[in-house]
Amino acid sequence: MLSEQSTPVVRATLPAVGAAIDEIAAVFYRKLFAAHPELLRDLFNRGNQANGQQRQALAGSIAAFAGTLLDHPDTRPDAMLARIAHKHASLGVTADQYKIVNEHLLAAIADVLGEAVTPQVADAWDEVYWLMANALIAVETRLYAEQGTPEGGTWRPMTVVARHEETPDAVSLALRPTDGTAAPAFRPGQYVSVQVELPDGARQIRQYSLSCAPGRPEWRITVKRVRAGDGPAGEVSSWLHERVRVGAVLTVSAPFGDLTLPAGDGPLLLASAGIGGTPMLAMLHHLVAGGSSRPVVVVHADRTPADHAHRDELRALVDELPQAALHLWYEEPGHPAPVPVPAPPAPSARVTVSAGRVDVSALPLPSDLTTYLCGPLPFMRTLRGALLDRGLSPQAIHYEVFGPDLWLGQS
Known part of the structure; x- marks a missing residue:
């Protein structure tokens, strides 16, 4: 006071x-x-x-x-x-x-x-x-x-035990402590920081969501490469894409983040765009592992199907949840991929695929919905406004931002 x-x-x-x-x-x-x-x-x-x-x-x-x-x-x-x-x-x-x-x-x-x-x-x-x-x-x-760490002592060495090219611009890295023990527990939705030493000697840090199921012996992060465009290319994402292979040792923080999935059986909306879909994967893995029957609406937006990291994994997770539905929007659904990718599965009764930008106006959303958003700020602001127009409580809409939180005081 x-x-x-x-x-x-x-x-x-x-x-x-x-x-x-x-x-x-x-x-x-x-x-x-x-x-x-x-x-x-x-x-x-x-x-x-x-x-x-x-x-x-x-x-x-x-x-x-x-x-x-x-x-x-x-x-x-x-x-x-x-x-x-x-x-x-x-x-x-x-x-x-x-x-x-x-x-x-x-x-x-x-x-x-x-x-x-x-x-x-x-x-x-x-x-x-x-x-x-x-x-x-x-x-x-x-x-x-x-x-269980001293102040500031959050760092630990972790070995890359697997690497997978999810899309031309997204790579997933599986991490395990270098001492061979299992990776510590985390809550679905949390992230870790990765610190890398760049060629000029700087030790730059970036945050990445844990995109795997909690409780596994290794963690997984998915890194989208930031290419030069309106600004410079991403220093850390480029370094991880170009230099990190299986066997590399990375300096990684403990898991943090307060956008985590609560216990309960109330209905959920998990809405994401681009690489913002990664914390939703951990939440869905957690629900599947627990045999959850709670109603879940999953919304994801991407530029093209070929740009959608973990697309098939997301579909498989939704299929395993009896009361889940998946709604996909692609701005360019017919855009040719730079490398061959599997064709997306045909939509089922619980999956819709649409062209353009996300529109939740017609989705069946209960009034007691708890919502989690992750993606670019324009996407989250627009979607939040649409949800408020649907009558959702502002307290029920949670979000995650990586990088400076420019939404503070505006949400």
């Missing part, structure tokens, strides 16, 4: 801070990386720094948190905090790094707003920062304890 003396100060200055938050974030990162270049080299995603997405994510989280302190003083945005904390734990973030961020963030606010930042204003925003930081540190401490 924000103190009585700071509340009116934050309320009065939030519009100015909010209006300048993108500039504040840019100055903050410039100061941070000048003082600690190792953070850009080994912790922050260089691609997201280059395209400005990291700055936008920081701006969104700070503005959302400050707004909640003012509008709902007796509550905390726990969903937002949990998502950030899981991401931080998967990166090995430690409590002492929050002090570094605090120093450069407050200096950036002072630089951008100038004389408007009186000692009283600086103290009030320092309080906002530490309310958020201490809440995150508490959650991250608990997450590390649950994994």
Whole structure:
């Protein structure tokens, strides 16, 4: 809870801070990386720094948190905090790094707003920062304890025991601890971070959903190669596609992520696009292994059938669930594949295949549905809006984003 003396100060200055938050974030990162270049080299995603997405994510989280302190003083945005904390734990973030961020963030606010930042204003925003930081540190401490690792000690070596080309741009890698033991348990929907050393010596980190059944002796991740287009090619995805073969050893985090499948028998909607289908595979594997009879509607969108990673596996999982239905949308259903791929099976009574973009307006969806979304932000925003129009509760719609969470404060 924000103190009585700071509340009116934050309320009065939030519009100015909010209006300048993108500039504040840019100055903050410039100061941070000048003082600690190792953070850009080994912790922050260089691609997201280059395209400005990291700055936008920081701006969104700070503005959302400050707004909640003012509008709902007796509550905390726990969903937002949990998502950030899981991401931080998967990166090995430690409590002492929050002090570094605090120093450069407050200096950036002072630089951008100038004389408007009186000692009283600086103290009030320092309080906002530490309310958020201490809440995150508490959650991250608990997450590390649950994994049985010291703070920041989330990494372990894992051997690639299998590799499979799912599509021309997606490869799956099966991973097992190098000591020969079984991979630790995880909850369906969680992800791991993979840290790789690039040719210039940088140790870059990316997150990948676990796309296999929980409880197996190995994990599986599916990596989509990010090719150059509107931005540069993906550094880590390209490295994994080009260099990693069976027998390679990767540095991998413990499983994290709060988009996990709850227990129960209520109806589910699992909606994904592109490589966002991977956490849904783990959820479906879990339901099949448990002999679930709960109603499940699976929606997936892709550019073409040839681009749809794990297409046949998804179909087989739905076939094993007695009350599941699969609805596929392909923007270019007749697009020729660059390499030969098996023809998709003919649709059954529980499978529909449509051309174009996802349209859930005509799908039979019960009002007590719990929904999980994963995919590009435009897809999730559009689908969420359509579900709200159908009368679904906002609290029943959950989502996962990889990279900076640009949806914070907008969902």
